[in-house]
Amino acid sequence: MDRELELELLDELISLDQEKLAYLDEDIALSPVEHYCDPDHFAQEHDRVFRSYPQIAAHCSELPEPGSFLRRDLAGLPAFLTRDRDGQVHAFLNVCRHRGARLVEDEKGCKHSFSCPYHAWTWSNTGDLRGVPHQKQGFPDLDKSKYGLIRLPCSEISGWIWVVPNPKSSFDIAAFVAPAAADFAWLDGGNLRMGPSNQITCAANWKILLEGGIEAYHFRVAHKDTIGPFFPDNLSSYRMMGHHMRSVLPRVTIGDLHSRPRDSWNIRDEANVLYTFFPTSQFLVQQDHLIWIRTEPLAADQTRLTLTTMVPADAPTDLDAHWQKNHQITMHTLSEDFDIGEAIQSGLASGANDALTFGRYEGALTQFANMMAQAVSDPAA
Ligand code: FES
Ligand SMILES: [Fe+2]
Structure with missing residues (x-):
C-alpha cells in the first residue's frame, strides 16, 4: 500500500474512534447454515473454488x-x-x-x-x-x-x-493477484524468512474460522482475557482488492494518534492488518512480523491450518526467542477463536438456525460470502 492509502485508512479509523461510531455496511445479511455443514456444498466449493483458484x-x-x-x-x-x-x-x-x-x-x-x-x-x-x-x-x-x-x-x-x-x-495468476500488487510490494515478502510454525486440525468449517478473523465485533467479548483490552470495542474497516480483502483492526493506541506527528504514523504500529487472499490464504500483519495462515479445507466440518510467523530475513538469530514468544501468543489467541469455531460447528445441525446473521459491523463477512457464492455458481467469473 502506498503512503497516501496508509494515512487514509488511519484517518478513517481515527474519526470513527473519536465519534464512537462503527464501520457499517448498508444491510444485515444471512448466510445459510448448509454452506457450513452440507457435504454437497463442500464438494462444490472443492471443485469450483479450491481446485480452480490460485x-x-x-x-x-x-x-x-x-x-x-x-x-x-x-x-x-x-x-x-x-x-x-x-x-x-x-x-x-x-x-x-x-x-x-x-x-x-x-x-x-x-x-x-x-x-x-x-x-x-x-x-x-x-x-x-x-x-x-x-x-x-x-x-x-x-x-x-x-x-x-x-x-x-x-x-x-x-x-x-x-x-x-x-x-x-x-488461470491468469498475475491478473488475479494484480489488485493487491501494491500491498504485496509493501509487505516485501522476498525479504522475509520462516520463523516458528504450527499445524493444527480444527473440527469446524473453514469459513467459520476465516470469518472469525475479519471482524472486531467479538474482540472485547471472546478475547477479554487476552488481546481484547488492546483493541477499541467493535472497530475495524475493510476494503476489497478484486477478490481479495484488506481488513484493518486498530489498537487502542489509535485514540491519541492524532496528537502525534503525522509523519511518524505507521499503520503496523497502530493496527493489525489482515489480508484475505481469496479463498484460503491469509496474512495477519503485525508490527515487526506477519503470520501466514494457510487454510486447507478437508471436509465440511474439518479444516487444517498451518500458521507460520514470517520474520525479516536479516533479523539476528538472537531475536528467535522473541518470535517464538510472539508466535505462542498468536496461537493462544487464535485457539480462543478456534474453540468457538468448533462449538459453532457442533450446533449447526441442531436446527436452531437456518442461517447465520451478519450485522452491519460484519460487512466483511458478507463480502466474502458473496465472493464465494459467485465463485461456486460461476467458476469462470
Ligand atoms: S517408474 Fe514405474 S511407476 Fe514410476
Ligand atoms: Fe478472534
Missing part, C-alpha cells in the same frame, strides 16, 4: 536455491515444487507418468532430477523425462516428449509462490 502454496525461502524442491499437497492433490537452474519455479503433480507411483517421497531437499522409486524413470526438475531403464526393448517407440511431468500453473510474485491445483487450468 493459492499461496509456498514462500520463496522454501525453495532457496537452484535444485531446491518441496512436496506439498494442494487442495488434496499430491504436488511438488521445484526451482530450476535459472531460478524459475515449477509445480508438478507428484505422480509418475509410467504407472503412477509417487515420484517424490522426501518432504524437501535439493535435487536436479527425480527418479521414481518403482522402476526408476527419471525426470529433470523442469519436468522433462530424461531416462527410462531398458527403454529400447521395453518401450521401443516411446515419445519422451509426451511423458513430461504434469504441470500445475505456477507464479512467483513478490516472494510468494502461487499455484492453481488444477493441471487443466489456464
Whole structure:
C-alpha cells in the first residue's frame, strides 16, 4: 500500500474512534447454515473454488536455491515444487507418468532430477523425462516428449509462490493477484524468512474460522482475557482488492494518534492488518512480523491450518526467542477463536438456525460470502 492509502485508512479509523461510531455496511445479511455443514456444498466449493483458484502454496525461502524442491499437497492433490537452474519455479503433480507411483517421497531437499522409486524413470526438475531403464526393448517407440511431468500453473510474485491445483487450468495468476500488487510490494515478502510454525486440525468449517478473523465485533467479548483490552470495542474497516480483502483492526493506541506527528504514523504500529487472499490464504500483519495462515479445507466440518510467523530475513538469530514468544501468543489467541469455531460447528445441525446473521459491523463477512457464492455458481467469473 502506498503512503497516501496508509494515512487514509488511519484517518478513517481515527474519526470513527473519536465519534464512537462503527464501520457499517448498508444491510444485515444471512448466510445459510448448509454452506457450513452440507457435504454437497463442500464438494462444490472443492471443485469450483479450491481446485480452480490460485493459492499461496509456498514462500520463496522454501525453495532457496537452484535444485531446491518441496512436496506439498494442494487442495488434496499430491504436488511438488521445484526451482530450476535459472531460478524459475515449477509445480508438478507428484505422480509418475509410467504407472503412477509417487515420484517424490522426501518432504524437501535439493535435487536436479527425480527418479521414481518403482522402476526408476527419471525426470529433470523442469519436468522433462530424461531416462527410462531398458527403454529400447521395453518401450521401443516411446515419445519422451509426451511423458513430461504434469504441470500445475505456477507464479512467483513478490516472494510468494502461487499455484492453481488444477493441471487443466489456464488461470491468469498475475491478473488475479494484480489488485493487491501494491500491498504485496509493501509487505516485501522476498525479504522475509520462516520463523516458528504450527499445524493444527480444527473440527469446524473453514469459513467459520476465516470469518472469525475479519471482524472486531467479538474482540472485547471472546478475547477479554487476552488481546481484547488492546483493541477499541467493535472497530475495524475493510476494503476489497478484486477478490481479495484488506481488513484493518486498530489498537487502542489509535485514540491519541492524532496528537502525534503525522509523519511518524505507521499503520503496523497502530493496527493489525489482515489480508484475505481469496479463498484460503491469509496474512495477519503485525508490527515487526506477519503470520501466514494457510487454510486447507478437508471436509465440511474439518479444516487444517498451518500458521507460520514470517520474520525479516536479516533479523539476528538472537531475536528467535522473541518470535517464538510472539508466535505462542498468536496461537493462544487464535485457539480462543478456534474453540468457538468448533462449538459453532457442533450446533449447526441442531436446527436452531437456518442461517447465520451478519450485522452491519460484519460487512466483511458478507463480502466474502458473496465472493464465494459467485465463485461456486460461476467458476469462470
Ligand atoms: S511407476 Fe514410476 S517408474 Fe514405474
Ligand atoms: Fe478472534
